[in-house]
Amino acid sequence: MTETAIEAAALSKGFGRRRRKPALDDCAFRLPAGRICALVGPNGAGKSTLLSLAAGLARPSEGTISVLGQAPAAVRERVAYVAQDKPLHPQLTVADTLRFGRELNPRRWDAAVAERIVAEGGLDPDAKVRTLSGGQRTRVALALALGKRPEVLLLDEPMADLDPLARHQLMAALMADAAEHGTTVVMSSHVVAELDGSCDHLLLLGAGRVRLAGPLDDLLAAHRLVTGRADASLEPHTVVESRTTGRQLTALVRPEGSLGDGWQVTAPTLEELVLAHLRTPEAPALRLDSAREAAV
């Protein structure tokens, strides 16, 4: 399976006046189908912009983005998107909201899936959406997205409103559904811990640019957390971030060959990897998603 779910090339998106910094600036990445991709970055990094471009809701200022090999607008039917603020019609009941999904996705709608997700949250189908809590609305929005049986599921901060229990349970339902149907999921968050354990692909954005992109395991394997004496040299390795405490130096590096003796080496966690890159915006970007995968 080397089919591409989402691919961007030289993708830029600016808002308003030209002088302002664009929300996305010359982004390139490739997401193979079937992956669960964490889209990570600080607030304002361009995560929501990227997802709305992939959902076909906006046009790129420059460059291209393709979803399932086509323009996003051409594959509306096969892509589901849950926006950050979970917009739903407040005057509809939960049941009518699901009917809304059925009426607007006549060829794909899976009522059983949508109804199950709503029922698992103990929601009354006759309750008006405006009476629901934030977490319950998230559940309805996810039911609407999954009921569509999407091939690509774009979720913008999906779990922000949920309590830990509901988050755990919805995430599990989501992952089971994605695994069963081979759905590609892109999930944005600025809470890294939220994504750890469920994702197998990482896309880290910073200030509108791609900082890290690739399979999570490969990215983690390409980095090492090293501790050693402050005066030791880390040449020729690429140093992402280094911090000196007294005479001790801790650094996240991309080793170029053997690190040699004198260093205490451990594998970084996802959180350490992401935080090190966020703290040092000048660290070089690393893409492990294109050439190798495309060659297969």
Next chain:
Amino acid sequence: MTTALPATATPATDRPPRGARGLTWTVLRLHRSALIFWCLAVAAATGVLIWMYAIGDEARRGVGGCAEPVAVDGLPSCRAMEAVTADDTYRTFIALIAGALSYAIFAVAAWAGGALIGRELESGTAKLAWTQSVTPARWLAAKLAVPAVLLTAGTGAVTLLGLWARGDDDPNLVGDWYYPDVFLSTGPTAVAYPLAGLALGALAGLLLRRALPAAGVGFGAALVLYNVLERYRWEFWPTVTRAEAGGFELPRSAWQLGWADSLTRATFHPHSHFWPLQYVETCLVLTVAAVATLAAFWLLRRRTT
């Protein structure tokens, strides 16, 4: 304006669908309060007009000539005529319906800008629709077509009923044909104006993307259209000028526009100009509606993919 809805293949597990489907269903469901209000308004107008037709003959007995002190030559006695109150009721309600028809454009424009389009763009629910299997253009087409059909049916029916209830068009009861309310409510303009309001409101909603400002601007645009057309209505068809030495009088049915040369020359529209004036104004209003609709689609296309 029509919406092409895809043939729907219903999965076997689903309940059999009843009534409207697809986007039509969503528009009817999302704007159910407006739909109920419109149905009630049309029903009320229908009821009132049937009642007016029923009391029409009696109302006509309440106006016209009378004889003192007793009835002679087929003329009723003036005391008997003054006892008739149906003419007041008739006059009031006919004028009320005429006013409602000619001012419907304002309510429609504010609603279209606010509730129909502006609120959806403000709250993000439009994006919810566009990320289902429908394109923004089809969404807007349904948003315009469904109300347009219901508006046309409602205003068309009320206008025809109004013409029927007016009977012989006695100007003492129903007003002269060139009064703005009467003119707008007795021809195709009654159908065209609300449609223009719908298109102008929708355009305002797409431009401003917020409910309240869009409702205000939609209302304002309708107000401008209404007043400009009222101001220039007389120019939509060539006037008639009559000159006679010694002066003359014009019948009441003439829309008098000006007298000159010490009342020997008059410019006016005779009653026969009603239909040409109606047609020209209807065309103008529908052109405004079409241009606003095209602009709305163009704007939507520029904003989305």
